[in-house]
Amino acid sequence: MTLPWSCPSAETWQRYHLDPSLKSHAELDSHLSQCPYCRQVLEQIIKEIDNLAFNWRQAARISTYHLFMVAISPDPTAGAGFLAAQGADNFLVPRSAVLSSPGQEIIMRVVLDPYSDETWIYLTAEDQALFQNVLVRPFGGQEYITDDKGRVNLGSCDWPTQEKLVAEVKLPKAIFELTPIADTAGDSQATVLATPAGDQIKVTLNGRGRNRRLEIEVMAMPARLPDTPLKIAVRGSAPTDTRVQQVVSAPVVFDKIDIAEKLEIYLYQ
Secondary structure: OOOHHHOOOHHHHHHHHHOOOOOOHHHHHHHHHHOHHHHHHHHHHHHHHHHHHHHHHHHHOOOEEEEEEEEEEEOOOOOHHHHHHHOHHHOOOEEEEEEEOOOOOOEEEEEEOOOOOOEEEEEEOOOHHHOOOOEEEEOOOOOEEOOOOOEEEEEOOOOOOHHHOEEEEEOEEEEEEEOOOOOOOOOEEEEEEEOOOOOEEEEEEEOOOOOEEEEEEEEEOOOOOOOOOOEEEEEOOOOOOEEEEEOOOOOEEEEEEOOOOOEEEEEEO
16 A cells, blocks of 8 residues: 555646546546555545635625516506596506516516405526525515515505516525424523534524514524625415515514424525
8 A cells, every 4th residue: 555655746636536537547547546644635635625615616606686677568358438437548457477687597577366355476597596496575565575476465555666676686695494492491402403514503592482582682694795785584384484684783682482393494695
């Protein structure tokens, strides 16, 4: 077995990994098959290079998209009766609209259901990460989180004026899941949740029953952007049971939380 002090340098193993045209590959291949020390060095080099590439992609990836109206469809059923009641300017009532990001990475369809009087948002994109569990702020108003199909039910609301047919979409920086936690005799329960990317949050529960106090503190966030507001969203078992708060100080507090079902926690910037 080749001894560590006669092994190729770490720089040689970097070139071995990065440059497949090296003429000495056969010799290095042979050495690698016999030397566990160099195999460990090479594994560490590959890991460091992959982590660097991952962090670079995360930092370079767009996390916020702005959508603007590209088309609007009026209600074809509105006719002379509606015209007489509302005036010529409102002859056709909008029932749907299409918004898009400038590069058309994300398409948003806004549809008013005439039967339920509910307005629905549908996001579509080639990359599912651009529409699943994203933070949507339509018409410059309230913020919502889409489900895994890119849908949001805005409920009964006024149809926005044309200048307000815009939206902002933020992709999650990190996603955590808090499994149901039973009541205990203690007044406070704390746990740390982590993602494979190294994000960590401390979650503390106070109180008992279905109206518990949830405190969330961000412990680590490798992809956090400086000088950019950080928001925490909490979603219960029902997609409509969602609350969003901006991180101003630690911890961020959510009152009247039901942990009888799983709880999803998202970080957005």
